[in-house]
Every structure is written in structure tokens, then in C-alpha cells.
Amino acid sequence: xxxxxxxxxxxxxxxxxxxxxxxxxxxxxxxxxxxxxxxxxxxxxxxxxxxxxxxxxxxxxxxxxxxxxxxxxxxxxxxxxxxxxxxxxxxxxxxxxxxxxxxxxxxxxxxxxxxxxxxxxxxxxxxxxxxxxxxxxxxxxxxxxxxxxxxxxxxxxxxxxxxxxxxxxxxxxxxxxxxxxxxxxxxxxxxxxxxxxxxxxxxxxxxxxxxxxxxxxxxxxxxxxxxxxxxxxxxxxxxxxxxxxxxxxxxxxxxxxxxxxxxxxxxxxxxxxxxxxxxxxxxxxxxxxxxxxxxxxxxxxxxxxxxxxxxxxxxxxxxxxxxxxxxxxxxxxxxxxxxxxxxxxxxxxxxxxxxxxxxxxxxxxxxxxxxxxxxxxxxxxxxxxxxxxxxxxxxxxxxxxxxxxxxxxxxxxxxxxxxxxxxxxxxxxxxxxxxxxxxxxxxxxxxxxxxxxx
Amino acid sequence: xxxxxxxxxxxxxxxxxxxxxxxxxxxxxxxxxxxxxxxxxxxxxxxxxxxxxxxxxxxxxxxxxxxxxxxxxxxxxxxxxxxxxxxxxxxxxxxxxxxxxxxxxxxxxxxxxxxxxxxxxxxxxxxxxxxxxxxxxxxxxxxxxxxxxxxxxxxxxxxxxxxxxxxxxxxxxxxxxxxxxxxxxxxxxxxxxxxxxxxxxxxxxxxxxxxxxxxxxxxxxxxxxxxxxxxxxxxxxxxxxxxxxxxxxxxxxxxxxxxxxxxxxxxxxxxxxxxxxxxxxxxxxxxxxxxxx
Ligand code: SF4
Numbered sequence: 001x002x003x004x005x006x007x008x009x010x011x012x013x014x015x016x017x018x019x020x021x022x023x024x025x026x027x028x029x030x031x032x033x034x035x036x037x038x039x040x041x042x043x044x045x046x047x048x049x050x051x052x053x054x055x056x057x058x059x060x061x062x063x064x065x066x067x068x069x070x071x072x073x074x075x076x077x078x079x080x081x082x083x084x085x086x087x088x089x090x091x092x093x094x095x096x097x098x099x100x101x102x103x104x105x106x107x108x109x110x111x112x113x114x115x116x117x118x119x120x121x122x123x124x125x126x127x128x129x130x131x132x133x134x135x136x137x138x139x140x141x142x143x144x145x146x147x148x149x150x151x152x153x154x155x156x157x158x159x160x161x162x163x164x165x166x167x168x169x170x171x172x173x174x175x176x177x178x179x180x181x182x183x184x185x186x187x188x189x190x191x192x193x194x195x196x197x198x199x200x201x202x203x204x205x206x207x208x209x210x211x212x213x214x215x216x217x218x219x220x221x222x223x224x225x226x227x228x229x230x231x232x233x234x235x236x237x238x239x240x241x242x243x244x245x246x247x248x249x250x251x252x253x254x255x256x257x258x259x260x261x262x263x264x265x266x267x268x269x270x271x272x273x274x275x276x277x278x279x280x281x282x283x284x285x286x287x288x289x290x291x292x293x294x295x296x297x298x299x300x301x302x303x304x305x306x307x308x309x310x311x312x313x314x315x316x317x318x319x320x321x322x323x324x325x326x327x328x329x330x331x332x333x334x335x336x337x338x339x340x341x342x343x344x345x346x347x348x349x350x351x352x353x354x355x356x357x358x359x360x361x362x363x364x365x366x367x368x369x370x371x372x373x374x375x376x377x378x379x380x381x382x383x384x385x386x387x388x389x390x391x392x393x394x395x396x397x398x399x400x401x402x403x404x405x406x407x408x409x410x411x412x413x414x415x416x417x418x419x420x421x422x423x424x425x426x427x428x429x430x431x432x433x434x435x436x437x438x439x440x441x442x443x444x445x446x447x448x449x450x451x452x453x454x
Numbered sequence: 455x456x457x458x459x460x461x462x463x464x465x466x467x468x469x470x471x472x473x474x475x476x477x478x479x480x481x482x483x484x485x486x487x488x489x490x491x492x493x494x495x496x497x498x499x500x501x502x503x504x505x506x507x508x509x510x511x512x513x514x515x516x517x518x519x520x521x522x523x524x525x526x527x528x529x530x531x532x533x534x535x536x537x538x539x540x541x542x543x544x545x546x547x548x549x550x551x552x553x554x555x556x557x558x559x560x561x562x563x564x565x566x567x568x569x570x571x572x573x574x575x576x577x578x579x580x581x582x583x584x585x586x587x588x589x590x591x592x593x594x595x596x597x598x599x600x601x602x603x604x605x606x607x608x609x610x611x612x613x614x615x616x617x618x619x620x621x622x623x624x625x626x627x628x629x630x631x632x633x634x635x636x637x638x639x640x641x642x643x644x645x646x647x648x649x650x651x652x653x654x655x656x657x658x659x660x661x662x663x664x665x666x667x668x669x670x671x672x673x674x675x676x677x678x679x680x681x682x683x684x685x686x687x688x689x690x691x692x693x694x695x696x697x698x699x700x701x702x703x704x705x706x707x708x709x710x711x712x713x714x715x716x717x718x719x720x721x722x723x724x725x726x727x728x729x730x731x732x733x734x735x736x737x738x739x740x741x742x743x744x745x746x747x
Contacts, residue, residue, distance in 0.1 A: 085677065087670040123662060211455045238745060242725075243491040251458045279714075280721050280745045284488075287669075287725045304704070305714040308662040309722055315666045347664045354663070354701060358511075 003059050008032035011056055013047040022046065035060060058222075064252050065262050067228045067291070069096065069183045069203050070159020074131045078230075078291035079263035084253060087317055093263075094314040095286055097130040097307070098161055098294040100269060103148045104138030110148065117156045119303055124321060124346065128307035130158070132183075134267075134294045135173070137164035142172070149173045153180060161185065161205070161265075161294065167193035174198065183230060183265075183292070188217055195224055205230040205265050211247060215259040222259070230291060232265040238281060241266060242288050249289040263291030275299070279306055286310045320372030321346035327396050330356045330363040335403040337362035338443055340432060341389055342410055343370040343378050351436035359440035361447055364401060368392045375410045386416050390423035399426070404450070408432040408442075459492040464683035466496055466729070467650040469624060469690050471542070472573030473599045478541055480653075481690040481729045486680060488725065488746075496690070498724060498746055500739050501575055501732040502540035503696045504530045506562050507549035513700055515709035516734055527562060528569040535572045538736035539743070542602075544575045544696070547588065551579065556588045560595035567599045575602040575732070577694075580628070586610040590617035597621035604628060605655060608639050615647050624651040626692060631657050631667050633674045633687070640686045652689045653730065660698045660719040668693065669726045676727035693723040696734035713738045721745060 009016035009032040016028040023044040025031045034040035035056070042053055042060075066080040076096035083089045099117065101110040113133075120129035133152050137145045145164055152160065153176075160182035164170040167190050174184055178199065185205040186194055198204065204226050208214040214233050221229055233244040248264055251257035266285045268278040278295050279302040285293040286309055298306070315321060325344045329337070330353065342352050344367040356363040368388060370378035378384030393399075393407065405427045409420065411434035420429050433442050468482035478499060485493025508525045509517065523530035527545065534540040545566055549559055567574045576592055578585035589603055590613055604626025606614045611627070618625045627643060629635035636654050643652055656671045672691055678684040699705060699719050705712030717738035720731040724746060733739045 085670075085673055086666070087674055239488055239490055242488040246489070247455055247458045250460075251455075255458060257458070276717075276741050277745055280717065280741065283718050283721050284725055287722060301708070301711045301714045304711070305661055305718045309665065309718050312661060312665040313669065313722075317666065317670060321664075347659070347667070350663045354703070357703065357706075358701065 003036060005029065005032040005036045008035055008056065008059065011052055011059075012045065018047065020047075058258055061261060063256065063261060064249075065227065065229070066093075067203055067230055067263055069132065069161070069181060069230075069292070070157075071179075071181050072157060074157050074159060075181075076131050076159055076292070081249070081263075081289065082253070084249060086313065090316040090318060091314050093291075094310050095290045096132050096159070096292045097282075097310075098132035098134045098292060099130055099298065100134045100136060100163075100267075100294050100296050101148065101152070102136045102138040103141070103144040113297060114152060114155050116298065116303070117158045119300070121304060121307070123308060123311060124323070126311060128311060130298075130303075132159045132161055132292065132294075134161035134163055137166060137169055142166065142169040145169050146172050146176060149177055153177055159183070161292070165190055170194055171197050174202075178202070185232070186217075186221070188213065191217070191220065195221070195226075198226075200225045201228065202226070203228040203230065205232050207232040207234060207265075209234050211244060215257075218259040218262070229262040230265050231260065231262050232267065234270055235266060236270050238271070238284060241271070241281060241284055241290075245285070245288040245290055264289065265292040265294065266290040267294045269294070269296050275302070282306050283309050286313050322369075322372040323349045323367055325367050325369035325392075327398065327401070328353065328365045328367065330365065331360055333362040333364050333401075335401065337364045337402055338408060338446055339364045339366065339398060339402060339406065340408045340439075341366040341368060341392070343368055343373060343375055343384055345370065345372050345374045345378075348374050348436075352439065355436040355439040356443075359443040361440075361443050363443065364398065366392055366396065366398065375412045379413045379416070384413065386419035386423045389416075389420060393424060393427070406430055406446075406450075408446070410434065462486075462493065462680045462683075464680040464685075464688060466679060466688050466690055468497070469650060469653070471575075471600055471602050471624060473567075476571045476573060477600075478573045484680065486676065487727055496729055498728075499541040499730045500539075500743055501542035501544040501730060502534040502538055502736060502739060503544045503546060503732055503734050504534060504566065505546045505548045506559065506566070507552065507554075509548060512734070513706055513709075513712065515712065516700060519735070527566050531566045531570045531574070534736070535570045539740065540572065540736070542573050542575055542730065543570055544577060544694075544732040546577050546697075547579065547592075550581075550584055550588055556591035557595070559588055560592040563592050563601075564596050564599070567596060567601065573600065573602065575604075575626070575692075575730075577604055577626070580605055580607075582607055582610045586613040589614045593617040593621045593623055596623070600624070602626060602653060604653070606639075606643070608635075608642065611639065611643055615643055619647055624653065626653045626655045627689070628655040628657070631659075631671045633671060633678065636671075636675055637678075637684070637686050640689065644686060649686065649689055653692045654687075654689045655692045655694060658693045658695055658698050658719070658723065660695065660702060661715055661722070662704075663698070663702060665719060665722060669722055672723060672727040690729035691727050692730040692732070693720065693728035694732045695720045695723065696732050699738075700734050713741075717741045 012028040235241040251260040370383040465484040481496035483496030605628035679687040699716035
């Protein structure tokens, strides 16, 4: 919920009634309106005390601030979420995923993890990967920490999370990497030695034990002029993870509790060293508002599954997912392949594609562009009609791909068979099953029938 | 931080399944999933699937894994419960595909239910006529065993639910990923069947194949029931994960991926509101169970 202009107005000079026009706007209220819509900046009104300016600045921030970590194409942007549950609008910024390496690990172990920063895969036109490396200081040699930070910088373009707690070690790593906009983790115990040496624009993670201590630490950092904050409440179990993330998210969105108006970080190693359990905790973090999730390591199966879940949860429910409208081939589709047509609604595609594969028979699947509507909805709105199907069959030159002339339509639109036959007079139109599960059986029967005819 | 905690008016009553000596309790919460910091969370139950006829469409890894028991539903169910730690047996009536007589199928269900020390969920084909013909016979033959029987659809609820009620079973009401359809079917059922003995199955899509739909459908149903106290939706939820997870491209490629796919899907849906998850591999079941307990 954005802040109201009338609440801003009350903070302006003379209770917002000064109306001196010096800001270039007719009234204080008009100025407040412009502020809310980000159409003007606070410095245009010269009558604000430093104190009021800070307060107003805070009020004008979104309920959860957006924070950037890293630079360039791998920069991670988190925060600025608006809802508690994805169906209420959407979740906007998927959590940044980090692998944790320690300077106490042997080289083989951390080199293998650095290599995993290069892993990625594509699904539904989106690339998924880990974009962050968190580096902890478990050796007794501060020089080693710096070396590891430099190695990660040299070998990857990933963003860095600096977890060393010893002030000198942390600060030298910060100095060496600040051009890469790292996330610097600060606790109550190193606050006094570390924070004075950080640029006010630095991304700082406040790590504290529990939510009350966290709110205090954030208060200190805000007062010191830091605005790019990330919250780490040190959750130590699944329930604590759900509790802390839910409380922080609720406090920020529903109660406008400003100390929690920032994205969060979850360090799975605080709960368990078991990598399978860490991956499931990461799934919980994805579902429950975490901004950054740090894992000790990940296997290739877990990598793919976790990032697939992340993509699903952060899919915008307001936009129907689609696949490219084209002809898909399965099981080495050749000129004998059965030809099926359906819509380009992603779920329809996945269901049909999965069963086409299961049939183990060659299949061509035409996914006609229906703007992401499923078969029945598309038929009823005219985006999946005899005309549109015929057009696709002709445009994709399907007749040249196969030696037969049989086109299978979904059982749900059996009623268009006659009209489609008129549109495609050379083709025999067959009515397939209503549900994808029945496809393998149908396709096998179709094949048998064709062999009998031959 | 107390001021940010929430109390909710709605609750899902406990559902007791199984006959004397082998009972299990599902649900019983007055808060959202894993919100034990602000209310009472429900009991989660993990089911392993058994096919009542030797499965032919399961991936090779699973067929090999169950090679020693897959031709005997009773032995298979016993192993799932006693060795693999399944809280429930999810018995798929695949023999219905071969048009085995209903009495024979029902006798098989009874043998399984009597062989194991945990409650049994019995699941038909999802074909409305066939289910309406077979499931009432199962209900009758297994009278008093307090099974969970489904799927009950809008088109066949009368036949199946009436028989289930008469013989003391709970039912699974199945709808297609839409909270309004869930409400509609529960209202129809509620006229003659206690809704706390109904489990809603909103259909399951797995990771990468529409998980977001299942996730949000479950979440919305649970929010309506607990936060907005919608009495027509105060039923436990079931996520049938196993079958869907093990037919993905990933699971067909590689057994390890299948396990992970099944685990992440099951856990995601537990986070969104599922009270019962059904799985096919004990390894994924154990991973998720370890996480939530
Ligand atoms: S300059 Fe300040 S006081 Fe004057 S009208 Fe603008 S907002 Fe009001």
C-alpha cells in the first residue's frame, strides 16, 4: 500500500498549509501528491528540517525496499514485494541463490563450488542459475580470506556476500571488492569497528539473533545513514524460518513497521549441514519471502529442481504461461508421425507433450497460438477455431512433413470436425481423447489402424 | 514482535482414518501451514503408493525398486508401511483398467487393508462411470474399515459418497485446480456428507509443470478455510504427487532426479496447505518427513 498524499502533507511546513509555491507547485498538497508519484524530489522544498526530511524520505520508500547486490548482468535485485500470497498479485523478484565457500575449505572443494556458478539451464525462455557466492572465514589466516575473495572475483562475475566477522578481515575484503557492490554482513559485535568504514551506499546485511535484536541493529544502521539493507534473523529451524520470514514480511507490508522494510537473507547452514535438507529449506525460503538463500553446496539434480520451483513460485499468475507456437516433434518424428493439434497454453502443452513422449511413437504436435488459453476457453472465444487451425496447418507446411493426411484434434472440440474438414479438404480429421493421459493408448490404436489399412 | 502474530477464526477438524488399532489422525489445525508460532498446526501424513495390479506404466527404476513385492499388493503395502515408514497406503485400483469384476477388486482392497497396520486410501481411475460402478462395491465389502475413498467427482458423487457414508468411510472430492469448483462440490456433498470427512484433491501439478497452479489453489483454499472461516472449505487437502512426479521427463531420464522432483513438489505443496501427500519413492518420502518433523 503506497503512502497517502494527505499523510505527507501533514509533515510539510505549517502543517502543509504554507503554500508558498517556491517548490514550483501551486500548493503543499500538490507537492505531496507529486512526491507520492515520484514526480518531484524532496529538496525542492527548502523549508524542511533535516529530521523531517529523513522521516519523509522513509515514508516515501516502498513497503519493502529494493536492494541490489553485485554488478552487471549478474546483478541481483531483491525486495519491493507487495503481497503476502502470490495469487493476490504476484511475487516480483525471485530470491538470489548463493553458494557458501569458506577459506578453511581445501582448494578442490571450493574450486568445485566456484565452477557451479557457471551452471545454468533454460526453461520457458528463462535462464536459471546461482548468481551469488557467500564467503566465510573459517581459517585463522586473514590473508587467506582476502585471497579467496580475489579468486572468486577473478573467476566469476557473481555477486559477493562477505560473511567474515573479524573487522580487519572483513574490511580488507570489502575494500578489495567494493567495486563489485558486495553484500557486507554486520553484527552487533563488529558494528563499531566495521560500520564507520563502509560507504553509505554499501549493501549491508544486518545479522542478529532473533527479530528484536534485528530490529535494533537495523535501527542503528538506518540512523547511521545506510539504506541498502538486508535482514538476517539467524533462523535455526524450518519453523523459525517460516516464522521469521512471515513476521518480517507481514510487519513491512501490513503494519508499515519500517525497521523491517527490507529484503531478507537465509543461511541454511544455521539449520543443518545435510545438503538434502538444506535444499528443502531453500524451497521453503523461496515460498516464504526470502530474498537471498545461502546453501553450503548443491548437486546437479537439486540445482535443477530448486531453481525450477523458484521459477514456478515467481511466475506471474496474472499472465497465462505459453509456449512458442510451432510444430514440436517427439520420439524422432518422421514422415509416419501422427499429427496432433492443440493450444500453446503451457500446461496443455506439457500435458500433451509428456504423454506424446510416453507413447514412444513418433508424433508432431502443433501448438497453435491462443494467447495462452486452454482448449475449451480458446474454442469458446474463437482463438482455436477451424479457420485458425487450418491456417496453422498451411503456414507450417505440415503436409510436407508427413506422408499421410490425418490430423488429430482434442476431444473437447469434437464439434469442429465438420467445419475443419471443409477448411482442410485434403485432410482426414480425427477426434482424439479429451484428456492427455489417454493419448498413448489412442496413438497406439491409431498406429494399428493405419497398419491394418496398409 | 507479538503484535505481528495473527489468530484465525477457522479450523480444520481432525480426520481419523483406519480401523481400530491402526488409526491415523490427519489435520486438526487452526492456523496456516507450519505456523506453530501462532496457532495449532495440523498433522501431516505421508502415503506411499501401491498398485492393486502389477504396474506396467511405472518407470523402470521404480519397477526394479519394488521388484520383490510389486506382484503382491499385500506384501507391497506391508513393506511400504513397515520398512519404509509410510503413514498411509495409497492403493491405486489399476486393475479397473482391465475390467476385473468389482467384487474381486473390492476383495483385494480388503486383503490389503487387513494386511497392513496403517489406514488405506483407495483411489479409482478418475473415470466417472467406472468409479461409480466399482467404488461403492469397495465401500461395502470394506465396511467399517474407515478407508479414505476417491476420487468423488461432481458427476458421480451421489453413488460413491452415499455408499461411503453408509459403510463408514471418508472420501476424496476431486476438482480441477479451482477454489470455486472445490466450494461448489463441497456444498453439494455437505447436504448429506460431513465435510470434516471429506478430503479435497485439487489435482497436482509438479515442479516445472504447473506447480504454481496447485500451490496457489491449495493456498487459497486453506486461507479461505482458516483465515476467512469459510465452513464449506474446512476439509483437509491431499496432494497426489507420486504419479505426476514420476511421469516427468526428469524422472524418466534419471531415478535421482525423480526422487528430487517428488520431494520438492511434495514439500512445496505441504507449505501451501496439503495435509496428505502421496509418493512413490520412500527416499523422497523420508527426506521430506525428516524436514517437517
Ligand atoms: S516549497 Fe514547501 S512549503 Fe512551499 S509550497 Fe512547496 S511544499 Fe509547501
